[in-house]
Structure formats: structure tokens, C-alpha cells
Amino acid sequence: MTLTANWSYPTAVRFGAGRIAEIADACAAAGIKKPLLITDRGLADMAITTKTLDLLETAGLGRAIFADVDPNPNEKNAAAGVQAFKEGGHDGVVAFGGGSGLDLGKLVAFLAGQTRPLWDFEDIGDWWTRADADAIAPIVAVPTTAGTGSEVGRASVITNSETEEKKIIFHPKFLPTVVICDPELTVGMPKFITAGTGLDAFAHCVEAYCSPHYHPMSQGMALEGMRLVKEYLPRAYDDGTDLEARAHMMSAAAMGATAFQKGLGAIHALSHPIGAMYHTHHGTTNAVCMPAVLQFNKPAITAVLADAANYLGISGGFDGFCAYVDDLNARLGVPKTLTALGVENPDIDRIVTGALADPSTGGNPVEMNKENTTALLEACL
Numbered sequence: 001m002t003l004t005a006n007w008s009y010p011t012a013v014r015f016g017a018g019r020i021a022e023i024a025d026a027c028a029a030a031g032i033k034k035p036l037l038i039t040d041r042g043l044a045d046m047a048i049t050t051k052t053l054d055l056l057e058t059a060g061l062g063r064a065i066f067a068d069v070d071p072n073p074n075e076k077n078a079a080a081g082v083q084a085f086k087e088g089g090h091d092g093v094v095a096f097g098g099g100s101g102l103d104l105g106k107l108v109a110f111l112a113g114q115t116r117p118l119w120d121f122e123d124i125g126d127w128w129t130r131a132d133a134d135a136i137a138p139i140v141a142v143p144t145t146a147g148t149g150s151e152v153g154r155a156s157v158i159t160n161s162e163t164e165e166k167k168i169i170f171h172p173k174f175l176p177t178v179v180i181c182d183p184e185l186t187v188g189m190p191k192f193i194t195a196g197t198g199l200d201a202f203a204h205c206v207e208a209y210c211s212p213h214y215h216p217m218s219q220g221m222a223l224e225g226m227r228l229v230k231e232y233l234p235r236a237y238d239d240g241t242d243l244e245a246r247a248h249m250m251s252a253a254a255m256g257a258t259a260f261q262k263g264l265g266a267i268h269a270l271s272h273p274i275g276a277m278y279h280t281h282h283g284t285t286n287a288v289c290m291p292a293v294l295q296f297n298k299p300a301i302t303a304v305l306a307d308a309a310n311y312l313g314i315s316g317g318f319d320g321f322c323a324y325v326d327d328l329n330a331r332l333g334v335p336k337t338l339t340a341l342g343v344e345n346p347d348i349d350r351i352v353t354g355a356l357a358d359p360s361t362g363g364n365p366v367e368m369n370k371e372n373t374t375a376l377l378e379a380c381l
């Protein structure tokens with residue numbers, strides 16, 4: 001099977017090895033003539049980034065990069081990115097990288113033409129309607145990891161550096177106009193990033209699948225996304241040059257992020273404040289929290305996870321699924337507890353308060369409150 005395709009769902013996706021060569025054409029399709037490539041510091045000097053800048057420059061689209069992006073991007077990164085965008089006279093963004101580069105790139109394209117401050121657009125009610133939709137610059141997204149799925153998302157997760165809270169900024173036009181999914185760009189990922197991002201995709205699929213909201217399309221996508229992770233994440237982890245495994249993991253990442261329109265849950269509700277306060281890797285934090293959250297939600301998800309286990313070829317129903325998750329985490333070198341991940345002397349009350357305020361709580365199958373969420377956090381520690 002040739003793993004190359006053009007998809008129109010949920011946006012225009014050019015999928016396949018080597019398709020970064022189409023970056024200039026993708027910009028043209030999005031109406032971008034002078035792009036600003038936004039990525040994180042770690043990617044700024046890597047060969048895949050240099051090659052992409054070369055392709056843009058050769059096509060007459062200039063050579064501009066902004067890489068002052070933290071692992072958990074914040075409002076200071078956003079302000080600096082908007083300044084670079086305006087000073088360079090840019091008309092669109094190439095968001096390039098993992099979740100941090102993609103989220104900040106999308107946010108800069110959104111903010112550059114707005115007059116209101118960033119936090120006025122938090123994902124609360126209809127606050128997104130405050131934006132001037134016509135002033136949002138077009139976005140071409142190029143993921144270089146296989147986890148976040150931000151390339152097909154309509155939001156960015158941004159940390160408020162003053163309050164140490166992760167906030168979700170939403171607008172329908174955050175969805176990139178064109179996405180290039182080239183698995184060759186993920187070949188150089190270190191093992192721990194392959195594991196952490198892959199388990200982020202898995203967490204998206206698991207939480208979307210278990211969410212009680214009605215969305216059959218997301219349900220099917222979440223289930224097949226879990227299967228792809230099960231089949232191909234260990235292969236990608238063992239051999240980073242396995243392009244078939246890398247390609248299927250890129251698909252799983254996009255599927256997870258599309259599926260979680262159905263909802264997320266306690267895994268993300270916990271990992272957002274923990275990441276904001278203790279600067280842990282998001283996907284790895286999700287993986288550490290998942291076993292305890294599955295047990296927390298057991299009364300509501302025993303039957304649906306038994307169905308998932310059956311589809312995935314896992315025996316033992318709900319308990320078999322949980323055992324599989326434990327084994328997968330161990331195989332990929334994930335710490336067993338948040339303490340082992342580096343969360344020492346945590347401010348439990350503050351994490352719980354942050355978790356209960358997180359929009360992800362709305363999709364959790366068991367209603368979260370201060371008492372049960374505190375117990376859940378302690379089980380993760």
C-alpha cells in the first residue's frame with residue numbers, strides 16, 4: 001500500500017514521504033507570498049528546517065524564521081512572534097514543528113491582525129466571536145512530530161507565564177488552510193520524543209473514545225487511531241527510520257486531534273496545570289496519568305473499553321486494556337509516577353484547582369470534583 005494521499009478532511013492535507021518539496025505550492029494555495037516560518041528553538045538549526053527555508057527561498061518566497069518558542073509556549077513568545085511578523089511585512093505563517101511550534105505559529109497568524117489582547121480570545125463561551133475573522137492570516141502547517149495533531153486543530157494551548165496556567169485559545173480559522181504531513185520529517189525524533197508524542201496521540205484517542213458526548217464520527221476515528229498507535233508506535237520507537245511506522249503514527253496524531261472534538265477528560269485536565277507549573281513534557285505527562293485515570297473512570301467506561309479491547313485484539317476486556325496500557329508505558333520507558341517524572345513537592349490544591357477549571361473536565365465520563373480529583377492526583381504521584 002502506498003502511503004501517499006491528498007485528503008480534504010478536516011482540511012486540505014498533503015500526506016506522504018517527500019511532500020515537503022511542495023511547501024511553496026502549499027503557500028500559493030493558501031495565498032501566502034511572504035511567509036514567516038515559526039518553529040521552536042530545538043528545530044531552528046536542524047537540517048529539515050534549513051531544507052524547508054531553502055525551498056521557500058528558491059521559490060521566491062523569502063527566507064524568514066522565528067524560533068523564540070518555549071516548549072510550553074506563552075504570551076511573551078506570542079508577542080515577540082507578532083512583532084517579527086509585522087516588522088517583516090509577512091502575509092502568512094508556516095507553522096513548523098511539534099505542538100509548541102504549531103500552536104504558536106497558528107496563534108501569531110491569528111493575533112497579528114487583532115486589536116484586542118490575547119486573553120480576550122480564551123475558549124470560553126462565544127469569546128472567539130470577538131476576533132476580526134478577516135484579519136487572520138493564512139496558515140500552512142507542517143508537523144515534525146506525531147502526537148499533538150495541532151496541524152488539524154482549531155485551537156492553540158498557550159501558557160499564561162504570570163499565573164502558570166495553560167489556556168486554550170480557539171477560533172475556527174486556526175485550522176490551517178493546507179497541511180503537509182511528510183513522515184520523513186519525523187525520522188530524526190529521539191526515542192523519548194517518539195514515545196511521548198505517540199502516547200499523546202493515544203491519549204487523545206482514548207479520551208475522545210471514552211467521552212460520553214455523542215459524536216459517532218469521532219468515535220470511529222478514535223478507535224482506529226488507537227489501533228494505529230498499538231501497531232506502529234513500538235515499531236517507530238524501535239527503529240526511527242521505519243517510514244511505514246512513522247507515516248501511520250502521523251495519521252494517528254491527526255486522527256486523535258480530530259476525534260477530540262468529542263471531548264477530552266481527566267488526563268488532559270491534570271496534565272495541563274502540571275505542565276504549566278512543572279514544565280513536564282505534555283505527552284509523557286498524559287501517559288503517566290492515564291493508568292490512574294482509567295481506574296478513576298472505570299464505573300463509566302468498563303463496557304466501552306471492553307469493546308475497544310476487542311477491536312484492538314486485546315483479551316481481558318477493561319482489565320486487559322488497562323494491563324496493555326501499563327505494558328506499553330513500560331516498553332516505551334515512561335516513568336510510573338509523576339514524582340518519577342520530576343514533579344516533586346507539588347502544590348496539590350493548586351493543581352486540582354487548575355484541573356477543575358480546565359475545559360477538558362467537561363468530557364470526562366465521571367464528574368470531577370475537588371475530593372475525587374485530589375485522590376486521583378495523589379494516585380498519579
